[in-house]
Amino acid sequence: MFGTSITWGDITFMMTGAGLTLAITFWAMLGGTLAGMVFGLIRAQSPWYVNYPMGALLDVLRSVPLLIQFILFNSFQSIAGLNMNPFVVGCVVLAAYTSAYCTEIVRGGIGAVPVTTRKAARSLGMSYWQDMRYIVLPLGTRVMLPSWIGLTLGVMKDTALVYAIGVIELLRSSQIIITRKPHEALVILAIAGLIYFLVSFPVSRLGAHLEKKWREND
Amino acid sequence: MIEIENVKKSFGNLEVLKGISMTVEKGEVVSVIGGSGSGKSTMLMCINGLEPIDSGRILVDGTEVHAKGTDLNKLRRNIGIVFQQWNAFPHLTVLENTTIALRKVLGKSRSEADEIAIKQLKHVGLGDKLKVYPSRLSGGQQQRMAIARALAMSPKYMLFDEVTSALDPQLVGEVLDTMRLLASEGMTMIVVTHEMAFAREVSNRVAFFRDGLIHEIGSPKQIFESPERPETAAFLKSVL
Numbered sequence: 001m002f003g004t005s006i007t008w009g010d011i012t013f014m015m016t017g018a019g020l021t022l023a024i025t026f027w028a029m030l031g032g033t034l035a036g037m038v039f040g041l042i043r044a045q046s047p048w049y050v051n052y053p054m055g056a057l058l059d060v061l062r063s064v065p066l067l068i069q070f071i072l073f074n075s076f077q078s079i080a081g082l083n084m085n086p087f088v089v090g091c092v093v094l095a096a097y098t099s100a101y102c103t104e105i106v107r108g109g110i111g112a113v114p115v116t117t118r119k120a121a122r123s124l125g126m127s128y129w130q131d132m133r134y135i136v137l138p139l140g141t142r143v144m145l146p147s148w149i150g151l152t153l154g155v156m157k158d159t160a161l162v163y164a165i166g167v168i169e170l171l172r173s174s175q176i177i178i179t180r181k182p183h184e185a186l187v188i189l190a191i192a193g194l195i196y197f198l199v200s201f202p203v204s205r206l207g208a209h210l211e212k213k214w215r216e217n218d
Numbered sequence: 219m220i221e222i223e224n225v226k227k228s229f230g231n232l233e234v235l236k237g238i239s240m241t242v243e244k245g246e247v248v249s250v251i252g253g254s255g256s257g258k259s260t261m262l263m264c265i266n267g268l269e270p271i272d273s274g275r276i277l278v279d280g281t282e283v284h285a286k287g288t289d290l291n292k293l294r295r296n297i298g299i300v301f302q303q304w305n306a307f308p309h310l311t312v313l314e315n316t317t318i319a320l321r322k323v324l325g326k327s328r329s330e331a332d333e334i335a336i337k338q339l340k341h342v343g344l345g346d347k348l349k350v351y352p353s354r355l356s357g358g359q360q361q362r363m364a365i366a367r368a369l370a371m372s373p374k375y376m377l378f379d380e381v382t383s384a385l386d387p388q389l390v391g392e393v394l395d396t397m398r399l400l401a402s403e404g405m406t407m408i409v410v411t412h413e414m415a416f417a418r419e420v421s422n423r424v425a426f427f428r429d430g431l432i433h434e435i436g437s438p439k440q441i442f443e444s445p446e447r448p449e450t451a452a453f454l455k456s457v458l
């Protein structure tokens with residue numbers, strides 16, 4: 001292929017890796033976003049004695065390097081006899097990590113809605129949750145979206161670190177081919193980079209499109 | 219009837235309401251005037267339970283607002299409030315702003331809610347802005363939308379908190395006209411305002427707030443022409 005020694009088999013191998021990268025990103029973002037919304041809602045309305053320990057815990061998730069988290073959690077689960085496969089471990093750890101960032105994004109989004117707007121909603125007889133659902137979350141989403149898109153793209157790159165627990169995702173599969181065909185290293189890495197780009201691009205375009213649409217109303 | 223009985227409220231160490239008592243009868247328009255920081259906004263928020271109080275009590279049609287068992291969400295349907303600004307829900311069109319509580323709070327169907335909302339929006343002169351987002355409205359139009367939105371809930375009371383003070387002078391008139399219309403239709407209103415001419419013309423009574431207390435209350439004629447307290451006279455002199 002391309003006048004090189006890279007075979008279709010190699011490409012398929014990389015595509016399988018890319019599929020895993022996508023799958024891990026998807027589950028991590030899904031779990032992390034849901035958990036982050038719950039934690040963010042709790043943080044936005046809790047007294048300090050809830051907020052403080054919760055903030056500290058989430059700070060741990062944000063500050064300990066992911067690589068260490070993967071390895072620690074993986075050892076922990078095997079000692080505890082949970083028998084989780086590496087793919088699941090990767091998703092769980094990344095989801096927890098994502099949730100810590102998402103919590104702050106959600107908290108910031110909620111905080112960006114003017115108090116008076118929320119009082120206006122409550123004064124019409126809306127309950128706390130109606131205010132959240134119909135006013136605060138839609139408005140907060142406009143503030144949250146750019147950071148959330150950024151987080152998604154970051155998490156996708158961070159999935160590369162699951163190689164540490166033996167998951168062969170896109171970057172790891174590329175490395176494996178490179179060890180076999182070191183002279184094709186540049187081409188292989190270029191293909192891997194292209195795949196990352198092709199996946200990221202629509203996500204960031206979608207974000208830009210939504211932002212533009214919303215700005216037209218504001 | 220709104221009965222406010224010796225209400226006290228502090229934010230931390232700052233005592234903002236120091237024992238407010240006042241009764242607003244059905245059909246009455248009471249204007250509240252006074253310097254900034256005297257507790258006017260806080261009192262309005264206490265009336266519909268947006269702020270808790272420390273002591274005293276507030277009764278709306280006999281229901282004690284801050285009693286434990288009171289369903290505030292239900293009580294608030296009877297009390298419309300319009301703030302100085304940021305009333306609009308910017309992600310919803312004018313029509314959606316006006317129908318959302320009708321649908322989600324009162325459980326009305328879309329067509330029922332639309333009908334009520336359109337009637338109220340026409341009433342305040344926004345019949346041609348239904349599909350527009352609030353950002354496309356002038357400040358005066360936004361305030362009129364907020365009034366229509368509150369009225370759509372068929373409240374028994376309307377509270378206004380300096381609704382014209384963030385507006386450009388040329389937009390003040392249209393909002394005051396809307397409130398004047400409402401008063402003439404017999405709505406029971408408490409109007410916190412800096413518009414002294416308006417207060418004088420529209421109110422049955424005027425309350426002068428000073429330092430967390432009602433310093434003086436009486437007919438517009440008494441307050442504006444022959445105030446009993448020197449501080450009332452001094453305040454009026456400073457704003458007129």
Ligand SMILES: Nc1ncnc2c1ncn2[C@@H]1O[C@H](COP(=O)(O)OP(=O)(O)O)[C@@H](O)[C@H]1O
Binds near residue numbers: 260
């Ligand atoms: N949520 C709040 N937290 C702390 N202080 C507040 C809060 N709301 C109002 N205050 C303070 O209470 C005092 C009275 O405020 P307010 O009722 O808004 O006065 P007014 O409407 O008469 O200008 C002011 O000193 C203000 O700073």
Ligand SMILES: [Mg+2]
Binds near residue numbers: 258260379380
């Ligand atoms: Mg005020």
